[in-house]
Amino acid sequence: MNGQLLATARPYLQILSLFSLTPPPSSYERSHRSWQWKLLMLIFSCYTCCTCLMSAYVCYVNTMVLNREVKTLIIEDFTHALGLVQKVLYMCVLGSNSVCMLVYYDGLGRIYKEISSLELDIDAAFQLFGSQRKRTNFRVYLFIRIGLWIIFLLVALPRLTISFITKSMAWYDKILTEFMLIVLQLKSLEYTLFVMLIHELLLRLRHKLIQLQQELTVCEQHDLLQALVQAIRKNKNLHARIWKLVGELEGYFMLPMLMLFLYNGVCMLHHVNWAYIQSINPRDSGRNWRIGYLLIILLNLLIPCWISHNCITTYKSFGRILHNIRGGSGLVTPQLLKMILMEYALQMEHLKLRFTCGGFFDINLKYFAGMVVSIISYIIILIQFKLQAMLEAKQAAKRHLSLPSNGKSYMKA
Numbered sequence: 001m002n003g004q005l006l007a008t009a010r011p012y013l014q015i016l017s018l019f020s021l022t023p024p025p026s027s028y029e030r031s032h033r034s035w036q037w038k039l040l041m042l043i044f045s046c047y048t049c050c051t052c053l054m055s056a057y058v059c060y061v062n063t064m065v066l067n068r069e070v071k072t073l074i075i076e077d078f079t080h081a082l083g084l085v086q087k088v089l090y091m092c093v094l095g096s097n098s099v100c101m102l103v104y105y106d107g108l109g110r111i112y113k114e115i116s117s118l119e120l121d122i123d124a125a126f127q128l129f130g131s132q133r134k135r136t137n138f139r140v141y142l143f144i145r146i147g148l149w150i151i152f153l154l155v156a157l158p159r160l161t162i163s164f165i166t167k168s169m170a171w172y173d174k175i176l177t178e179f180m181l182i183v184l185q186l187k188s189l190e191y192t193l194f195v196m197l198i199h200e201l202l203l204r205l206r207h208k209l210i211q212l213q214q215e216l217t218v219c220e221q222h223d224l225l226q227a228l229v230q231a232i233r234k235n236k237n238l239h240a241r242i243w244k245l246v247g248e249l250e251g252y253f254m255l256p257m258l259m260l261f262l263y264n265g266v267c268m269l270h271h272v273n274w275a276y277i278q279s280i281n282p283r284d285s286g287r288n289w290r291i292g293y294l295l296i297i298l299l300n301l302l303i304p305c306w307i308s309h310n311c312i313t314t315y316k317s318f319g320r321i322l323h324n325i326r327g328g329s330g331l332v333t334p335q336l337l338k339m340i341l342m343e344y345a346l347q348m349e350h351l352k353l354r355f356t357c358g359g360f361f362d363i364n365l366k367y368f369a370g371m372v373v374s375i376i377s378y379i380i381i382l383i384q385f386k387l388q389a390m391l392e393a394k395q396a397a398k399r400h401l402s403l404p405s406n407g408k409s410y411m412k413a
Contacts, residue, residue: 086263
């Protein structure tokens with residue numbers, strides 16, 4: 001794991017490995033035959049297995065609590081089914097993450113190597129043209145987008161969820177439930193971290209392309225023109241490698257992110273449904289805290305969609321830069337430069353950047369807006385069914401009360 005980008009991301013990767021979300025970064029720096037690597041992987045494997053067993057236990061405990069509360073409140077409708085689906089997806093997210101870590105362990109190592117190789121190649125290929133992009137910005141950018149959100153989740157999520165967790169649950173079950181909820185939501189930040197690394201690579205490559213554009217506007221020598229054309233060809237090849245890296249990233253995160261989006265969507269429906277049920281309960285203390293929890297899990301899906309959208313926007317900006325490249329101060333663009341620009345443009349036309357979950361849906365702001373609209377539609381339908389069920393229950397209660405009175409009047413007659 002060489003390079004400045006991975007060194008900057010390393011503290012966040014170590015934090016995520018403490019939650020058994022990703023293999024320890026140091027495991028990719030040692031030989032697979034060394035006893036240190038074997039010991040490290042044995043400890044991490046045991047820890048991951050314990051986390052999976054813990055998630056199964058927490059799922060079982062919460063299912064038992066759900067069954068007890070459903071019987072107490074006499075709400076034998078799809079509330080029970082919706083709660084069971086949420087609990088099953090709860091365990092599927094962690095299970096799919098563990099399976100992907102096992103199956104794609106070598107694939108994640110290739111992703112690390114490619115990120116490091118791309119960073120070094122970008123810096124080495126354009127040393128003669130222009131200056132380097134400021135690297136301190138990425139460290140601050142990463143802390144604001146990832147570090148502060150991790151701190152916020154660790155502080156705010158337990159405070160929001162502890163208020164509406166049932167009091168009948170044991171204190172240690174509450175702690176385990178809080179821990180597993182935090183682990184679930186941190187998965188999206190791992191994906192966001194890798195997307196931000198790709199975004200930084202694209203920004204550095206675009207910075208080099210802009211510098212080449214500026215050099216070409218004042219270029220009058222044939223030898224310098226050939227060197228600049230060769231530099232644009234290297235830029236094109238590096239651009240294609242970044243596109244390929246996104247495909248490898250999609251293969252690694254496809255199943256966990258798919259499960260996470262499904263879980264958060266069902267979780268929002270379940271909590272809205274439960275808030276509606278508890279709306280008539282004056283002793284419900286978690287009424288306002290549920291709104292905060294819903295906003296957190298919604299924002300936790302917005303962040304990867306937003307960062308992916310910014311990355312796609314940066315990727316598309318290469319086309320505008322290529323369109324504005326001209327050779328020789330105001331003169332006709334040389335044929336050699338025209339050919340390489342045409343190849344670059346055709347490559348961008350065929351290699352469109354997309355962040356998807358295996359083709360099921362795209363991870364961008366457009367999809368996020370569609371998801372929010374769908375969730376709101378389901379919530380409206382859910383409330384309509386609840387209102388209809390309440391009206392039917394009231395009518396049935398009125399009929400039940402009217403029957404004894406009719407019977408007494410008949411006996412008097």
